[in-house]
Amino acid sequence: MESEYIAWLTAETQRRQQAAHVPTVPLGIGDDAAIISTSSQTVCCADLLAEGTHFLLRDSADLMHVGRKALAVNLSDMAAMGAKPETALLSLLVNREVGFQQAQSVTLGLLDLADEFHVALVGGDTCSWTGGLVVNVAVHGTLLTSRPLLRCGARAGDALLVTGSLGGSIQQQHWAFTPRCRAIDLILQRFHVHAATDISDGLVRDLGHVADASSVGAVLFSERIPVSHAAIKLAAESASNPAEFGDSDGIEIAPALRHALYDGEDFELLLTMPPDSARQLLDLVQNGELDLGCPLSLIGEITGDQGLYITTSSGKRPLIMGGYQH
Amino acid sequence: MESEYIAWLTAETQRRQQAAHVPTVPLGIGDDAAIISTSSQTVCCADLLAEGTHFLLRDSADLMHVGRKALAVNLSDMAAMGAKPETALLSLLVNREVGFQQAQSVTLGLLDLADEFHVALVGGDTCSWTGGLVVNVAVHGTLLTSRPLLRCGARAGDALLVTGSLGGSIQQQHWAFTPRCRAIDLILQRFHVHAATDISDGLVRDLGHVADASSVGAVLFSERIPVSHAAIKLAAESASNPAEFGDSDGIEIAPALRHALYDGEDFELLLTMPPDSARQLLDLVQNGELDLGCPLSLIGEITGDQGLYITTSSGKRPLIMGGYQH
Numbered sequence: 286m287e288s289e290y291i292a293w294l295t296a297e298t299q300r301r302q303q304a305a306h307v308p309t310v311p312l313g314i315g316d317d318a319a320i321i322s323t324s325s326q327t328v329c330c331a332d333l334l335a336e337g338t339h340f341l342l343r344d345s346a347d348l349m350h351v352g353r354k355a356l357a358v359n360l361s362d363m364a365a366m367g368a369k370p371e372t373a374l375l376s377l378l379v380n381r382e383v384g385f386q387q388a389q390s391v392t393l394g395l396l397d398l399a400d401e402f403h404v405a406l407v408g409g410d411t412c413s414w415t416g417g418l419v420v421n422v423a424v425h426g427t428l429l430t431s432r433p434l435l436r437c438g439a440r441a442g443d444a445l446l447v448t449g450s451l452g453g454s455i456q457q458q459h460w461a462f463t464p465r466c467r468a469i470d471l472i473l474q475r476f477h478v479h480a481a482t483d484i485s486d487g488l489v490r491d492l493g494h495v496a497d498a499s500s501v502g503a504v505l506f507s508e509r510i511p512v513s514h515a516a517i518k519l520a521a522e523s524a525s526n527p528a529e530f531g532d533s534d535g536i537e538i539a540p541a542l543r544h545a546l547y548d549g550e551d552f553e554l555l556l557t558m559p560p561d562s563a564r565q566l567l568d569l570v571q572n573g574e575l576d577l578g579c580p581l582s583l584i585g586e587i588t589g590d591q592g593l594y595i596t597t598s599s600g601k602r603p604l605i606m607g608g609y610q611h
Numbered sequence: 612m613e614s615e616y617i618a619w620l621t622a623e624t625q626r627r628q629q630a631a632h633v634p635t636v637p638l639g640i641g642d643d644a645a646i647i648s649t650s651s652q653t654v655c656c657a658d659l660l661a662e663g664t665h666f667l668l669r670d671s672a673d674l675m676h677v678g679r680k681a682l683a684v685n686l687s688d689m690a691a692m693g694a695k696p697e698t699a700l701l702s703l704l705v706n707r708e709v710g711f712q713q714a715q716s717v718t719l720g721l722l723d724l725a726d727e728f729h730v731a732l733v734g735g736d737t738c739s740w741t742g743g744l745v746v747n748v749a750v751h752g753t754l755l756t757s758r759p760l761l762r763c764g765a766r767a768g769d770a771l772l773v774t775g776s777l778g779g780s781i782q783q784q785h786w787a788f789t790p791r792c793r794a795i796d797l798i799l800q801r802f803h804v805h806a807a808t809d810i811s812d813g814l815v816r817d818l819g820h821v822a823d824a825s826s827v828g829a830v831l832f833s834e835r836i837p838v839s840h841a842a843i844k845l846a847a848e849s850a851s852n853p854a855e856f857g858d859s860d861g862i863e864i865a866p867a868l869r870h871a872l873y874d875g876e877d878f879e880l881l882l883t884m885p886p887d888s889a890r891q892l893l894d895l896v897q898n899g900e901l902d903l904g905c906p907l908s909l910i911g912e913i914t915g916d917q918g919l920y921i922t923t924s925s926g927k928r929p930l931i932m933g934g935y936q937h
Contacts, residue, residue, distance in 0.1 A: 295703075311652060317691040317760050319655035320754075323649035330644035331735050331749060333702040338740040365643040376659040376702075376747045409657050414664040416742045421702045423657060423749035428646075435642055482643055498641075506856060564861055 286384040286413050291315075293385075294392060298406050301396055306455035308503075309371050319407035321372045321425060327427045328368035328433065332358045336417030348387060350460040351420055352394025358485070359424035360402055360464035361552045367434035367473055367484040368400060369428040373439045373543065375409035378506035391420055394583040402466060429473045434481035434556075439447055443479050444563035449553040449579045452490055452516025452544030459550040468577040469554060475575075476562045484551040489604050493593060499598075505585040505595045505604070507542060513551075516544035538597070546604070548594075557587050612710040612739050612873040617641075619711075620718060624732050625880040627722055635697050636731045643716045645733035647698045648753060654694040654752045654759065656782070658684045662743030674713060676786040677746055678720025685750035686728055686790035687878040691809040691886050693760035693799055696728060696792065697750040698907045699734035709852035726791060755799045761808035762884075765825035767915035769805050775879040777814055778842025778870030783875040794903040795880060801901075802888045817881055819919060831911040831930070834866060839877075842870035854926055864923070872921075872930070879905075883913050 310321040334355050334513060342351075358372060363370040375395060379387040379523050388411055399406055405425070414590060448465050454493045463485075472478060488510075496503050520540035540544070558566070567583060569575035588594075593604040621640050640647035660681050662668060668677075676877035682699060689696040701721060705713040714737055725732055730750070773793050791809075798804065806825060810817045814836075822829050864872065884892070895901035895911060914920075919930040 293681060311763070312759065316696065317688040318654045318752075320692075320759055321653050321655060322651060323653040325648060325650075325654055327647050327649040327751070328644045329647060329698075329700060329734065329749075331700040331702050331747070333704055333736045333738060333745075333747065334740060335704050335740050335742070335745070337740055337742070338704075340919050362643040367645065367648075372655075372657060373709065374657040374659050374749050378659055378661050378664075378745060378750075410659045410747070412659060412661060412664055414661050414743075415664070416661070417740075419659075419661070419745050420657065421657070421736070423655075423702075425653070425655065425751075426644075433638065433642075433646055435638070437642075543869040545727075570767065 286475055288390045289385050290411050295391060297396065301400055309520045312409050313405065315408045318373045322406060324427050326428060327425065328363060328366050328428060330359055330362045331421060332424040333419065333421040335419045342418065345390065348390035349394030351418065353398045354460055355422045356395045356398050356404070356466050357422040357462060358509035359422050361483040362468045363424060363426045365434065365481050365554060365592055366466045367429050367469060367481065368426040369429055369470065370403050370404050370424050372374060372407045372425045373399060373421040375406055376421040377409070377411045379413050380418060381413040381415055386412045387418060389460065390605065395422070401462070434478050436480055437497035437549045438484050439478055439479035439495050439557040439587045441501055441503050441587055442560060443557035443587040444561060444583055445503060445585040445587060446556045446558065447488070447511065447553055447582050448577065448586050449551070450511040450513035451484065451595070452513045452541065452548045453519045454548055454550040456515045456519065458513070458515060459505055462579065463555045464552065465488065465579065466485065468579055469578055471575060472566065476558060476566055478556050480557040482555050483556055484553050485549060487547045487549045488555070489546050489593065489606065495557065496593060500585050501608065502588040502591040503585055503593050504601065505590055506595045507595050509582060509584045510542060510545050511580060511582045512541050514544040516548065517541045533586050545549065550567070564571045574607055613737050615711050616737050620900045631733050632790050633928055635828060636733050639731065639733045639837040647733060650753050652873060653831065654754060655749065656685055656688045657744065657747060657749040658688070659745065659747040661745045671716065674716035674737060675720030677744065678717035679724045680786055681746040681748045681850040682721045682724050683728070683788060684878065685748050686792055686813035687809040689750060689752045689813050690791045690795045691760065691807050691880060693755050693795060693807065694714065695755055695786045695796065696750050698733045698751045700749040702747040703735070703737045704740050706744060706937065708737045708743055711858060713744060717744070720872045721748070728790070736892050755796055762806055762808050762821045763831040764806035764819050765827050766805055767827055767881040767913055768886060769883035769913040770886045770909055771829060771884045771911040771913060772884065772889060773837065773879055773908050773910050774903065775877070776837040776839035777810065777877050777879060778839045778867065778874045779845045780876040781843045782876055784839070784841060784919065788878045789904065791877065791880045791905065794905055797901060797903055798892065802884060802892055804882050804884045808881050810879050810881055811875060813873045813875045814881070815872050815919065819905065819932055821881065821883065822917065824917060826917065828914040828917040829911055829919050830914055830927065833921050833923045835905060835908060835910045836868060836871050837908045838867050838871040843873065845870055855875050874877055
């Protein structure tokens, strides 16, 4: 399986990428390791997806989705660091029964997204076993500006912005989301961002990570949070089953908004920046002068007092920590 | 499990590494990605180990061995590229029943070897599931000289050298092998090496990779091949069961030598270099002027004619391709 896969992969990556990516990849697939061109600082991360935990394989199209997502979650991390992704290592553990075909489909899903974002697949590992499909992708990239976007950079008074819309990603969006690489690149060309993270565990939980790392608090404006159609649909569907939403936190939050606050795997960017810059940026986006490829919303502000709050029509209330546990 | 593990890991890596590795790691574990200091070319590779395919877990000590090995195989790849390993990303998929403890033991095994080789663990991913243990490690490093050691660099007339001794690794050595990072560093400080690979699939198979990539052939000198004690022991044990060794290739090769030629997972370095340099290098090692930390043996030569041969007391015979399939 392994040699057949490597032969195919070598040909496929050369066909797709060699011409475009040669400057960043002096040596790609085929030796003991790859060599990539790097600047003085390289940003790197890895994410692992496992069958049964992160995904189910219901039909063969899901294999390409898994490959796409395994790269996409890493590109989202790169965007959240203010970095441009450039190269990837793919480690595949496939079921022995379906070996090569499974490896090929996952890889094609990854390569399609890699081509779109000009990322070169430079190496990795492939094995088969009797268990479920496991896909690990490690990505390397370069900072877009001289400073990375860290979770610990938020300051009291910062505006809180989010790309796209939130909630209900489990319905479809978690397979198909667009990593916000282009959006963060365009924003950083004109503005300073103080802190950033991508929303993988849910808005409230990931906002909590930023607040903890920065020793600050935050207030969310409930009416400004961009609730996705999927969240509204999910909420409507479960309206007949109110128990699912519980009310144990004692806050009256509309079911759709609850999805936007707590659902995981949105993979949108959460940014904090000075309020003046945020206003200028939002003006540019709303006037159509800056096309980020997605909506951008002002959803709250960073406070010097710690703790997370939300303002609703009935006043300001503390937010209960919650969200998605992978 | 994940948050408990990350909290422990952050403290543990800081305790072990922060002071020593700060120059190569501007940003370690804890944000969306890590940042590592890099030169203009970064060497990177990844290897995945899966329970049942690459290892069995018989007792709890095996977990630390798995962690050690998951890093060690990557360090061996780095040595084979002529690169110094510097940072690692660890992705762990552990069984839900034993979650945190399993993750911790694997990580401790990895960190012990990382400390020994001054490698900083800078990030990764951790999840639990109902299946077996899966460990993926990606490593980054820097070339020791201006040129990488590739499989395709062998030239007719080159001497063929190997570190350590070969065969029978399955008994114990595949857990405990020393990646030959120090040896290659010392060699490259004084000599040019034309081609290199590490022996993971077995001497004959990996020599075949070098020969194919370089469009050359090779002759092995059977009496010069360093046969390990483990190979001799294995051969003695199975003397009562000759069927295990078959004889389908029709060559009369002593059973212990056969282990040295075909067993996988030795993780020794196979090098080709000009014969004059090889003689000087071997003199230095034999005189005790250069301590590589392991034996170094001249085991054959590269030939312009393609094909792999071995000289035995009964003459020169073609080598049948074979070796270890993972």
